[in-house]
Amino acid sequence: MTHEIAVIPGDGIGQEVTPAAVEVLEAIDGVDFDFVEGEAGDAVKEETGDALPEETRELAADADATLFGAAGETAADVILPLRQVVGSFANVRPARSYPGLDAVQPDTDIVFIRENTEGVYKGIESEISEGVTTCTRVITEDASEKIAEYGFSYAKQNSYDDVTIAHKANVMRTTDGLFLDAASAVGEDRDASYDTALMDALAMHLVMNPQDYGVVICPNLAGDMLSDLAAGLVGGLGLLPSANIGEENALFEPVHGSAPDIAGEGIANPSAMILSAAMLLDHLGYDEQGDAVRTAVESVLDSGPRTPDLGGDASTEDVTAAVIDEL
Numbered sequence: 334m335t336h337e338i339a340v341i342p343g344d345g346i347g348q349e350v351t352p353a354a355v356e357v358l359e360a361i362d363g364v365d366f367d368f369v370e371g372e373a374g375d376a377v378k379e380e381t382g383d384a385l386p387e388e389t390r391e392l393a394a395d396a397d398a399t400l401f402g403a404a405g406e407t408a409a410d411v412i413l414p415l416r417q418v419v420g421s422f423a424n425v426r427p428a429r430s431y432p433g434l435d436a437v438q439p440d441t442d443i444v445f446i447r448e449n450t451e452g453v454y455k456g457i458e459s460e461i462s463e464g465v466t467t468c469t470r471v472i473t474e475d476a477s478e479k480i481a482e483y484g485f486s487y488a489k490q491n492s493y494d495d496v497t498i499a500h501k502a503n504v505m506r507t508t509d510g511l512f513l514d515a516a517s518a519v520g521e522d523r524d525a526s527y528d529t530a531l532m533d534a535l536a537m538h539l540v541m542n543p544q545d546y547g548v549v550i551c552p553n554l555a556g557d558m559l560s561d562l563a564a565g566l567v568g569g570l571g572l573l574p575s576a577n578i579g580e581e582n583a584l585f586e587p588v589h590g591s592a593p594d595i596a597g598e599g600i601a602n603p604s605a606m607i608l609s610a611a612m613l614l615d616h617l618g619y620d621e622q623g624d625a626v627r628t629a630v631e632s633v634l635d636s637g638p639r640t641p642d643l644g645g646d647a648s649t650e651d652v653t654a655a656v657i658d659e660l
């Protein structure tokens with residue numbers, strides 16, 4: 334069976350790390366892919382006036398799964414609609430420390446399960462008068478229950494004992510009050526053990542004691558910010574993959590952006606993107622192959638070569654070739 338994969342490299346280092354992930358997928362025995370590339374991001378907007386052309390939307394909608402690199406200034410006009418195109422309701426962001434890396438917290442294994450459809454990401458903003466702006470934060474019972482169901486199931490399936498529901502219901506009493514109540518009710522219904530945590534204090538605890546956390550179920554913006562914070566604990570954004578999961582489709586992307594400070598130098602760390610490809614393999618049912626990719630990345634992170642963000646002097650291509658050798 335051949336799987337059609339939409340490949341959308343985007344801007345900046347997206348153009349460098351996405352081919353690395355495709356090379357790794359091509360090196361896997363026994364799985365057939367048909368990669369079809371689409372354009373999106375700043376460069377295509379400059380050419381055509383549209384950061385996400387209709388052909389690219391259709392490509393992602395029709396493919397078995399999508400690999401997305403990163404976009405630059407147009408990121409919100411690209412990745413947010415793409416998440417909708419694939420019907421994603423959950424953004425899964427594992428933050429793990431790796432042996433051999435000099436990380437702030439070398440004993441971290443946390444998976445952020447981020448609500449992926451609402452909150453401030455609805456983009457409902459207005460300037461109601463000069464110098465006065467508003468942003469409407471949408472939280473619904475259905476979406477809160479759905480992400481909690483996904484989070485508790487993920488914890489069970491992947492043997493995480495600690496589940497934490499992140500919220501700020503002491504301030505956003507109505508919206509995060511609903512998120513907290515709906516997510517807690519899912520935990521109660523399942524007779525599952527879980528904690529709840531105010532997200533400000535949670536940020537501190539994650540930095541000081543990440544080993545106390547397993548699965549963290551979050552509203553949309555909180556999940557974005559807490560997962561980036563966790564990237565800092567384990568060695569940086571070059572290491573964090575993610576999956577945007579829908580009922581019938583999914584999109585896989587690194588947590589990082591287009592990194593204009595290093596774009597074009599060929600030194601971006603491809604690990605986050607390659608690990609996103611491993612999540613794509615899991616999603617398509619190739620768990621063994623997904624594990625093999627993760628093991629190969631781990632081994633290269635441990636023994637090198639490493640890109641400059643991890644203290645090395647290797648290129649994106651050196652690291653990719655080493656991962657393929659390990660495979």
Ligand SMILES: NC(=O)C1=CN([C@@H]2O[C@H](COP(=O)(O)OP(=O)(O)OC[C@H]3O[C@@H](n4cnc5c(N)ncnc54)[C@H](O)[C@@H]3O)[C@@H](O)[C@H]2O)C=CC1
Nearest residue numbers: 403404405406408412570571589590591592595601602642
């Ligand atoms: N999903 C997306 O397409 C996203 C796009 N962006 C866009 O990216 C642009 C830059 O945003 P920033 O806030 O700087 O975030 P960023 O994630 O692009 O970069 C933050 C820092 O991490 C480093 N970094 C990120 N990925 C790396 C990798 N693979 N290897 C080595 N170092 C890496 C960068 O060099 C930079 O110092 C903006 O235009 C923003 O809108 C930001 C976040 C997500």
Ligand SMILES: CC(C)CC(=O)C(=O)O
Nearest residue numbers: 408409410412413557588
């Ligand atoms: C530029 C943004 C759309 C990136 C972000 O916040 C996200 O990953 O949700």
